[in-house]
Amino acid sequence: MTILNKLFTVNALIVAFLVVAIITWLSTVISQKLLKGKIPGAAIAILCGLILAFFGGKWSGGTKGISDVAGLSGFALLGSSMLRDFAVVATAMGSSLKEMKKTGWIGAISLVLGVFVSFFPAVAIAYAFGYRDAVSLTTIGAGACTFIVGPVTGAAIGANSSVIAISIAAGVFKSVFVTIFTAPLAKWVGLNNPQAAMAYGGLMGTTSGVTAGLAATDPKLVPYGAMTSTFATGVGCLLCPSICFFMVKFIFGQ
Amino acid sequence: MVIYGVGLLAFCFLVGQFIGESLGRFLGIEANVGGVGFSMILLMIFTQWFQKKGILPAQTEQGILFWSLMYIPIIIAMSATQNVFAAFSQGILALMAGILPTILLFLCIPMLLKLLSK
Numbered sequence: 001m002t003i004l005n006k007l008f009t010v011n012a013l014i015v016a017f018l019v020v021a022i023i024t025w026l027s028t029v030i031s032q033k034l035l036k037g038k039i040p041g042a043a044i045a046i047l048c049g050l051i052l053a054f055f056g057g058k059w060s061g062g063t064k065g066i067s068d069v070a071g072l073s074g075f076a077l078l079g080s081s082m083l084r085d086f087a088v089v090a091t092a093m094g095s096s097l098k099e100m101k102k103t104g105w106i107g108a109i110s111l112v113l114g115v116f117v118s119f120f121p122a123v124a125i126a127y128a129f130g131y132r133d134a135v136s137l138t139t140i141g142a143g144a145c146t147f148i149v150g151p152v153t154g155a156a157i158g159a160n161s162s163v164i165a166i167s168i169a170a171g172v173f174k175s176v177f178v179t180i181f182t183a184p185l186a187k188w189v190g191l192n193n194p195q196a197a198m199a200y201g202g203l204m205g206t207t208s209g210v211t212a213g214l215a216a217t218d219p220k221l222v223p224y225g226a227m228t229s230t231f232a233t234g235v236g237c238l239l240c241p242s243i244c245f246f247m248v249k250f251i252f253g254q
Numbered sequence: 255m256v257i258y259g260v261g262l263l264a265f266c267f268l269v270g271q272f273i274g275e276s277l278g279r280f281l282g283i284e285a286n287v288g289g290v291g292f293s294m295i296l297l298m299i300f301t302q303w304f305q306k307k308g309i310l311p312a313q314t315e316q317g318i319l320f321w322s323l324m325y326i327p328i329i330i331a332m333s334a335t336q337n338v339f340a341a342f343s344q345g346i347l348a349l350m351a352g353i354l355p356t357i358l359l360f361l362c363i364p365m366l367l368k369l370l371s372k
Binding site: 016017020021023024042045046047048049050052053054055056057058063064065066067075076078079080081083084085086087088089090091092093094095097100103106109110113114117118119121122125126129140141143144148149152165166167168169170171172173174175176177178179181185189190191195196199200203204207208211212215219222223226227228230231233234235237238 | 263264266267270271274277278281283284285286287288289290291293294295297298299301302315318319320321322324325326327328329330331332333334335336337338339340341342343344347348349350351352353354355356358359360361362363364366367369370
């Protein structure tokens with residue numbers, strides 16, 4: 001047993017390779033045999049990942065999903081933003097710079113629109129749940145942009161930690177929903193070409209949701225969605241504590 | 255050699271991240287603004303340039319291609335490390351503040367595309 005323990009701890013990244021390979025294999029079998037290819041294997045595998053993350057967090061009490069479970073710490077490195085961004089950049093090889101230039105302005109509009117369409121509905125919900133002060137309303141609204149914009153905004157305008165926790169949770173939920181719903185909704189919203197992927201990336205904003213959602217839909221679209229979504233957190237951090245905060249103060253007083 | 259491809263990718267990645275961090279600092283916000291985007295543009299420019307000059311051997315290209323193909327497994331691992339349990343334990347307010355914007359944003363996609371086609 002101690003040999004196994006040592007093996008899993010010392011070789012954490014290799015263990016993660018093996019476990020992800022097994023998840024992928026099982027998901028592909030489920031996709032092809034049980035669902036007759038209606039849901040792609042990658043989508044099922046990502047959903048499995050989210051379910052594992054839920055139970056990982058529940059069992060371990062940690063904040064990093066399954067990677068807090070003994071023996072599976074390698075997931076933290078394999079699923080880190082460093083490797084994710086490295087792989088996302090790699091997908092750009094062979095995609096068209098011309099295509100991106102052509103829709104550059106749509107990307108810019110989608111980024112700004114994405115912040116407002118995330119922010120105000122979330123503020124309305126926070127209001128409906130009894131929050132009345134501009135700082136809390138703004139922080140929860142910012143969390144609906146991405147789970148980084150929430151805490152950055154909250155810290156900037158002085159929100160309390162329980163409100164910041166809610167804003168992070170809202171951002172995580174958004175990323176989870178974007179991940180799950182992109183593939184089934186793609187056809188319906190016309191997400192099947194580079195332009196649409198750029199608009200989608202800017203609107204949704206959440207890089208983890210966008211990159212995972214496109215992985216489950218059509219990996220060829222990944223670089224286009226990633227190109228715009230990589231600016232979203234920055235735009236959100238810029239607009240939420242400034243313009244959005246002023247607008248909330250103007251509407252709700254103080 | 256494969257490592258040349260990986261090295262080129264690493265170079266573009268680091269330069270892009272540096273630009274993104276600097277832009278964030280310049281704007282006075284604590285976030286990386288578009289780092290991945292700048293890295294991608296650099297990689298596209300370099301690979302297209304090398305291809306035109308005929309100095310991008312298949313092995314070098316494979317060094318980049320490997321990481322591009324590792325993308326989905328990495329995303330699966332990333333999903334498995336999200337703080338999903340904590341999100342659920344924050345209750346219905348966080349859930350609704352996450353789901354309502356997502357629905358509205360999906361509705362915005364066809365609208366924006368119509369604008370594009372005009």
